[in-house]
Amino acid sequence: MTTLTDDRRTSAAAIAAARYFYFHMALACAAVAFLGFAPTYWLPLAQRSFSATPVIHAHGVLFFAWSLFFVLQSWLAASGRIVSHRDIGMIGVSLATAMTIMGFLVSVNVMKRSAAVGQTDAGIAFSIVPLSGIAFFAVVFALAVANARRPETHKRLMLLAGISILDAAVARWFLTFLAPPGPPGPPPVAVTIAPAFVAYLLLVVAIVHDWRARGKPHPVYVVGGLVLVAIKLLNWPVSTTAAWHTFAGGIFALAQ
Template identity: 35%
Template sequence: MAAVGFWPTYFGPLLRGTLQTVPVIHFHATVYSGWLLLFIVQIVFASTGRLALHRKLGKVGIYYGFGLVVVGVFTALSRFASRVQAARLEEVSLPLAPIAPLSDMIVFPLFFGAAVLYRRKPEIHKRLMIVATTILLIAAVSRMTFLGTPVPLPVFLVVWFLPIFLAMGYDFITQRLIHPVYVIGLVGLFILRLRNYVGETDAWSDISRWMATFVS
């Protein structure tokens, strides 16, 4: 899903040698792609019974997960600072602060932190990890222009929630269970998606102007 969403604007041009972007974007893409790879490896270890390896790598994953938050916030503020400086040079209105990545970096650590706390309860831990990682896919889905420009909200939610829907379907087929972690996760993700409306308010404009004084 991440590769599909970012293919037109990042991975495709990168492979063709035509991508022009700043180093912080490459760093961000590398770190976040690494997280998805780590997540897949951990699923393989857990599902094949290699739990000792899963736990050892999980210790690294704890630092990696919280490192994602640092990288995400740094990248968002770095790009915001560049836009603020450009706006002042061109004497145009200051841009709005990037509510999307900043709100992602508030919600992701909530679910990831809960997953860390429940790491000794695998039935809860693994589901929290699925929800936390699904949060990070929101940026990829928003770039799937083949779904519409902008992507219609119902379509957006179905595509974004797909990993959780698949996991819920697996639970229901194998255990006749709909785990509350997934229900809470879906509610949390839906609320997160509403940040677009917050970004259009006067209050967010005021916050953006306040933030601009610190990043430029």
């Protein structure tokens, strides 16, 4: 009898842990986002030594608001408040839409700032990083909304979307503590790969969790993860092509 009771308690604890896994992952994403931007945004902002255009500040507000909203939605789902989770879902849609627009504007801002210091080509090349990143986020988020009534798919797509935008936060630590001093302007596209793969370790955690719980990773992680990695690896060679410079350069010309 004691063994049976212990087994039931263990089973209940395991179920509870599985239910709150995505909440804990959302917390981890938020922590990476906030800590990542601490040395280059939050601390300088608190010290009143940070100067940026309104576009950058609006971008920061939206993306950090998303991090908090993601945590809230994950908690509501984990605690069984599904009705509340769905009732405020349109807030997430509005945030994601605004983030997509702002991500595009920030990409244009990168090109403008680079041109101002005489590095137009470097800015056009680097713009592939934010543009491809926000495009991936937007597509995966849209798929998550389309699969809202398929919770196993929906929550994994939401987590994939959340992880996909963390490379910029991790990159700030690389730039702050590892990057050698250099001229003003965007960094080479190649240096964005390592921070991205550090951020993607959270996806590895999710895959391992699936493997233990389901015996295999969910297709969202397999297909979505492979696409995410492929995009990041292809950013570097594609950014050097004439086709990319024509495409992004055209966007830059229209924004002038």
